[in-house]
């Protein structure tokens with residue numbers, strides 16, 4: 022869900038989006054692995070997502086091509102155009118903007134989800150509610 026928000030951010034408002042918009046998403050969803058000492062040890066592929074400089078770093082290779090999200094490995098990984106899809110530990114859930122959210126669930130809640138499974142295995146959530 023957050024990853025999708027990030028995609029939309031990058032895709033829709035390229036000019037309006039700044040690092041400040043996406044930093045909280047990277048911090049909660051990505052930097053637990055993509056950091057010096059993350060869940061999987063050293064940052065996967067040596068790629069850290071815990072600072073602006075590290076995110077844009079081209080030391081090993083280019084992952085962000087400014088102004089060109091379609092050419093950016095970072096965006097392609099989130100969209101699932103490059104595999105494995107990121108976040109590595111996250112379900113490919115996409116919650117539609119029009120999805121019904123009855124009593125917004127909190128992290129850790131057990132939820133009931135109604136949606137459709139796409140050809141790529143992603144679940145497009147149409148309804149989500151606590152159980």
Ligand code: HEC
Pocket residue numbers: 024047050051052053054055060061065066068070082084094095096098099104105107108109110
């Ligand atoms: C659970 C750990 C984990 C999390 C969380 C995670 N990643 Fe990754 N990431 C990996 C692993 C492992 C790889 C290497 C996979 C491969 O390419 O074989 C990787 C690779 C990447 C790459 C490719 C780097 C390169 O140089 O090839 C990008 C870009 C990336 N991740 C971005 C993200 C983003 C953005 C998020 C958050 C939305 C994220 N990752 C969350 C584990 C994680």
